[in-house]
Amino acid sequence: MAASYRCPSCNKPNDIERRQCVWCGTVYTKTLVDLNVEAVKEKLDRRSRIGMQKYGTTTDRSTLTRLQWLQHAQEEAMDLAIYLQRLITEEENG
Numbered sequence: 001m002a003a004s005y006r007c008p009s010c011n012k013p014n015d016i017e018r019r020q021c022v023w024c025g026t027v028y029t030k031t032l033v034d035l036n037v038e039a040v041k042e043k044l045d046r047r048s049r050i051g052m053q054k055y056g057t058t059t060d061r062s063t064l065t066r067l068q069w070l071q072h073a074q075e076e077a078m079d080l081a082i083y084l085q086r087l088i089t090e091e092e093n094g
């Protein structure tokens, strides 16, 4: 049961396999909304707005070299690995 999919008309949960809302009867012409995808999209939008306020520009700016972009990305990936390890250790230790 994929309860996280919601009807775009009435916003009530539906199984992803359904082609018609069990609540309001709307027939789906396209894929149902994945709330997890929507949550990430909202966070990206918010992050973009904060970045604009903070730096006054977008990531299109050419103030960083290609190498600097790669270094930033690697640093973020290393942070992610550490956060994941913290949670894995927590799960392993119960």
Ligand SMILES: [Zn+2]
Binding pocket: 007, 008, 009, 010, 011, 012, 021, 022, 023, 024, 025, 026
């Ligand atoms: Zn509906």
